[in-house]
Amino acid sequence: MNRLLAAGDPLLNGPIDLTVVLIVIGKTVAIFAFLLVAVMFYVWFMRKVIADMQNRVGPDTAGPWGLLQTLADGIKLFFKEQSVPDTADRRVFFLAPYISLMTAFLAFAIVPIGGKVSIAGHWTYIQLADIPIGILFLLMMSGLGLYGVMLAGWASGSKYPLLGSVRASAQLLSYEAAFGLAIVGVLLQTRTLSTRAIAEQQSWTGITSLGRWYVIPAFIAFVIYIISAVAETNHPPFDLVEAEQELVGGFHTEYTGIRFAIFFLAEFMNLITMSAIAVTLFLGGPSGPSLGFLPADNPVNTWLMPIFWFVAKLLALLFGTVWIRASLPRLRYDQLMDLGWKWLIELAFLWIMVSGTIIVGRDQGWNLFLVVPATVVGAIAVLGLLRLSMPKRSEFLEEIR
Amino acid sequence: MSDAPQKVTVTIDGREVQAEQGELLIKVAQDNGTFVPRFCWHERMKPVGMCRMCLVEVDGVRGLPPACTTTVTDGMVVSTQSETVKKAQDGVLEFLLINHPLDCPVCDRGGECPLQDQTLAFGPAESRYVEEKRHYEKPIPISDLVLLDRERCIQCSRCTRFADDIAGDPLIDFGERGGQMQVITYPDDPFVSYFSGNTVQVCPVGALTAKPYRFKARPWDLASVETTCQTCSVGCRGSVESSSNRIVRMLGVDVEPTNHGWLCDKGRFGVEALHAEDRIRTPMVRRDGELVECSWPEALDAAAAGIQRALDLHGPGGVALIGGSRGTNEDAYAWARLAKGVIGTDHVDAQLGDGLPAELVLGLPGATIPDLDRAAAIVLLAPDLKEELPVLYLRVRRAAVDLGVPLVDVSALDHGLSRYASATVRHLPGEQQSAAREVAAALAPLTEGRSGPIVVVLGRPDVATAADATVAAAGVLADLPEARFLMALRRGNVRGALEVGLAPGVLPGRVSLESGAERFTAAWGRVPAARGLDATGILGAAAEGRVGALVLVGADVTDDFPDRHLARAGVRGAGFVVAVDANRTEAVAAADVVLPAALWGEKSGTTTNLEGRVQRVARKVSPDGSPMPDWRIAGELALRLGTDFDLEDETELQDEIAAVAPGFAEVDAILLRRARDGVVLPLADHRDELVLEARRIPVTDFSWEPIAPAEPEVEAAEASDPDAAPEAIDASDEPRPAQVPAAGLPDAATITWTGAEARPTPGRDNYALRLVAGRRLYDAGRTVSASPSLAGLVPETALRVHPQEISRIGVADGDPVRITTSRGTQTLALTGDTTVPLGVAVMAFNLGGVGVGDLVDATSVVTDLRVETVR
């Protein structure tokens, strides 16, 4: 039972006393605070970076360099009037934002932020919960998070949110598939569902360990993961669910005040979570060179450096999302679907076939030089057929004329 | 007139036009759409050719003749736009502008200045003149109302010609010669004229400006609407102009039948009174002896309750209504219907004891003002027209002086028109009847060889003498062949009020109580049972406590009624007084309920002038506070007394009047809207005078030129064609909202006057002086006293007698004396005047302070007074 619940966290392996409970509570609070601060910081970071990319100054008034802008916005939103449309299903309308928030928060629980540390004589990971089915838990949470968005749009009792909610269901559902398949592409290699275990497989042992980071062996899965994760979090260029220019905000059109803020928060929490999972799955999690001039058990090396590396990788990915936001136009709904179903899922299947072939081939001692290209060629042939079956633009124009 | 003028054909700028032989070229061109620039020429004045602006090229004529002094001849070929003409115009304008100061930004005329307009349209853009301009002292007041800036004058002589030829007050003229020529007044004879405002209006530059309008507004922030002046009963057409919801000035509009574009100064500048400080802005009711402001429903409820109480106590005869001659026809009709049709009283009088009986006014054959011009002779048995009806004075003067119509003056005193009379019949005050008998003899030599009607201008010469003498004289004059009567009545819409039945014994539309009873019972539900009292009778009855409720509709009885003693007693004695008024007068202060009324300029409707011409008055501003038009107040009161008039606006009333009042047959809202010069009642007799075309006031056109619309082409033809006229009038495509359908109402005969009993005039006691109390133009009435510009012009109260009388009494000229009449004793100054006959004392009515009202007993025929030294 214990193992099922808490995988490899040494904290829960021993007897569970008050200290352990306190440590768990402390970790929960810390992670919650971390997420909140991270969102606050990320929003500021996003705005600043986008401003930079657009020759603007960006927020610069609330706090030093405008750091507290998000907080100020939050406070403002907190005190604003919360209107509810007459046609809304009030209960669901009130509930929806919390579903989003809760799932966003829970998903982060499985992210290993740092290494093993000792607190009050107990050894534990800097991670809220190392569940053996961690990745499944993540999929579950992101799947549940969909309900928040969908119910919000549906419960608003208004047309634009409804459209947003329909889009959300379809988009999240579609990309859940690509997303899952991308993860499977890694899991085939990790052979575990525990995020901790996956992170440890990529732990730092020297510069060569870079090669073990799954971004290299599972690069295609990584690309699919990034794309579908961005889509999964409704981030530009896949923000069709809100699509201000089309749906005036989509599912949250009718939300005001703090409820809107909660959606806002959940959305960015999801983005951070997805990026954190990407760090864990592909970029070695908290692993990275520690400070050699300090003893390995020095708190700086056990506590700080893993977190530093984790945050650094996270920031790199987040910068990427901002950069995408700044540079790309939004896709159209059908194009989004095309991308998801016709490209990403196919590609993911292809990747699973290839990497599966490699893994099985290794085990079975197949001639990989023969089998792998054959698999690739076969898969590409299938893809090619699919490509050819799509209409050309000129034909499309003819059809319209 | 008998021989039709010969038609000639003239070619103007290549266009052949028809004209009458002898017409001026400039006029022919203008009538045919070619504007020849001009400054000195004015349609209503004789041409002089001073300004040289109207030079045109005429084939076969050497040089460039001025179009304003050239008459058309057959086959004339004229060019108004050739290069030569343009060069001449350029030169004339450059010359005119040499000495014109750079005043446009500060000049009142800037923006509507013919000099500006014509410089822009015909003149050069630059000047070659670099020397110093002529300089005079900046504006000098030449009268109390007019300022003269000689620098700006272009010597067109319009003002001097107006004063000399039109007004007959030749008090301004040119002085000096050459470059120094300037308009001046005579040093010992200031420019005092009741028509001085017209010189400002005709001045083509800003040389003459009106003090009341000085720097008040600019043409571009003025909004104008054409309306009819209600200051007196002549019904001059004018354009009232407002800026920021304040009426700032009134201009005359040239209308052939009435005023020819002229206005008197009282009508022109009296518009200031509209914005008087003492206007009543909210209704008031008396609570605990004090008048307190309240809401409309409260006030109306209180008024209706008071009237109802009087009805309950005394029956219909216990309610009386005085006034209603200052509003519109619609107002008067609503009051008449309220009083006669709802309350059922006939104690109704629109005249304040200074008029003539309604049957006389309505029943005598009427003349129109244009009849003066084609009359065989004019008989004047009326008050001093110059003082009371100034523009009618201009018309009579024009007829007598310019058109040579003989004028027979029947009067007790010299007055404004006396010097133009061909024959004069003098009489003692109150002895008009005997004087009237001499008229026929006096007329005989004058009318020889003349055709046309004999127009009698009939009115009560003074308020100190009862109507009886005039009524008796009218009976005599009515026997003259072809006699037509022009009623010189007092107050703006008194004729309209009488026409719609605001007098005892009559019902709307020239119907007597007896003949119309059936018709109006059908229309209104009830009519009064018996003839009621006139104003004097009502006040007398009220003083005796027989009036339970007295409604005063714009009737300032304590100031305006000839017998102040009786008026005060009446207001005091009435059980309940409702005052519907606009200003805080003495009568208002004594009222139990005060209902603020909207005034002229704040409401639209129609008014009827002394000839019976119904013309539209227009709303231009909205009143301060919450005053309502009278008809609405009457309607609200009627509703509270049990009858719903169900009226939306005044056009519904017009339609209702047209439907129920026989005299107003066919004169409905649509016709009134389309009739350019109004409709003369009854329409059946004057259908050929109807011009169906809405007049438009040109705003940005060559601004101050006579506002004369082009002759209507299609519709005038329609109107002059008797067969087509009914069709034009009957606009059955528009729904008639009148609630009372004309069809199905019983017929009623209109009144014809057949003479009446008049009380004989008592003889004069040799020691007494007989009082003549005419009105002056500037008196202490509301219009003048509330107009800051006019208030200072009211003369001092004095008793004028012949100097021999002064010496007989034994005082010096100007000394105070004690005057005793049946109403008591007063102290007044006595001045000598040789024009006053012996045995007569002249005193102007209502100049403020002790006045005629304190001396007259309205119930007696004449007022004789005794004068004693003070000690």
Added chain:
Amino acid sequence: MGRFSGFGVTLKQMFKPRVTGDYPTTKRPKPDRFHGRHVLNRYEDGMEKCIGCELCAGVCPAKCIYVRGADNPPDAPVSPGERYGFVYEINYLRCIHCDMCVEACPTEAITESKLFEFSFENRADAIYTKAELLVDDEGRARRQPWELWLGDEDDRTSGWMRATSPAGDADYEGRVNWSGELGFGVRDPEQGQSA
């Protein structure tokens, strides 16, 4: 690499100077001809230039100017001549800053400053009366509490008047055609085509 070169453009901007500024604390300098809030000028001797002629009100297409003239008191004239601007009001809820009033004014009395940052809390504030429009004793605009003035925005108030004074006539370019102003003297003309 056309398809993804857009990323380069955005990245490049990070190393370029910012085009926006710290707006409420600093303002970009405005051109000489800028149409801002009006001022009513005085002559160098302190007399008001406005003579209440209402040309500005007449030409105003938005009808936002309300002027009333009055007789100059002979003993203490407000402006030269017979007439002075007794009431002068501009309703800034209507004003469109077309500066036709400046062009129409025959005495250069009304010109426009460089200020446009004024917002009102009530309609009465939006109607500027002569007390607010008329320059003070130094010839500078009277600054209202709700206006955001920085630096010398009221120094160059007559730019548009000077720019339009030649009325299209090249011969009048660069000529001083106007009177001096209190506190500033006679302003220089634009160089025009000679520059």
Added chain:
Amino acid sequence: MTHIEDTFERLEHQTSEGAQELKPHHEIVVAGGPWPELEGEGQTMIINMGPSHPSTHGVLRIMMELDGETVVRAKPIIGYLHTGMEKTGEELTYVQGGTNVTRMDYLSPLSNELVFATAVEQLLDLEIPERAVWMRMMLAELNRISSHLLFQATNGMDIGAVSMMIFGWREREEVLRVLEMITGLRMNHNFIRVGGLAADLPDGWQDAILEVCDIVEAGVADYDTILSENPIWQERLMGVGVLTTQQCLDLSITGPLLRSTGYPWDLRKAQPYLAYDQVEFDVIYTDNGDCYDRYRIRLYEILESVRIVRQCVARMPGGDYRVQDKKVTPPPRARIDESMEALIHHFKLFTEGFRVPAGETYASIESPRGEIGCYVVSDGTGKPVRMHVRGPSFYNLQAMSPMMENRLVADAVAIISTVDPIMGEVDR
């Protein structure tokens, strides 16, 4: 995706030829309303896009019937910005008229002023000075640049390219700054007056304009890089909102919409006004008639306008810049203190304006959005009896229904955006 490549080749078509003859009007080929009533219980939803919606460019309202996300039919509904400007024009003198018309198409105010002034000048039969002609041309082209830059910005925004919006505004701001320097106002300049211009060019105008030309050219290069070849951008715009030449002619559609269908109709070439026949520039046109082509045309037109502006700067003649007919142009300020005639003319021109001979006329020019025309009827007074503006946006708006039908909601946004309607001009 090779099918796109051939498009690029066709996009390179440019012409320096002049007008083409209008083809005879044959059968109407444009689809879109009136629609038959749907039978039975439809699974469709009516949704109102606008009048208050982020991407309807003001207050356009489009009533759409959606089947899922597909627009079954669409109906643009206008009038939410009706300001009565044409009626107001009848109340304003010809002198004041500029302040009114300039507000119609508020993104290219100078085009409005130019066409109004041109129409009135036609009635007055005025020949305007050379310098005024070139100044007007330069200003009009600067204004075209600013208008197209704003299109690039809003179009980018509507398609979701947020940075593009800022970039577009950034460069436009530089252009507006130059216009502000010249006219005193950023928009609604009231600078082009009947008979010429309100004022001469200010000191230092050459440097300012040449500098902004460089900035704009650099900006356009950036837009081209960030958008033109971006696959998402192409996917979103290519093949979307396709119009044919015939459809455009049937609906009186002009401007970039018409030119995108392969019809190089540009009034600057077709019936040269001002001095457009004396400067070198090309009419940009393409063949596909879709949103992408409209985007590209506007992008390249910016460069052509810069080309014209540079020529104007180089060849700007001297002399009067307003017709010296004193009955139309007020006198110089110096004269109104000296000459009575000048004072009178000043006074009357500013209060009542000049009188225009009775008659009617129509003038048209190429605004950034197409043919803008001004129809003026005069009765000989100082105010027009009727002043009607043919706003190209109004006509171009008609193309929306046929373009949107059977497209997705997101395409509707792209279509609205590339039609580039200015509601101030549509509703007037």
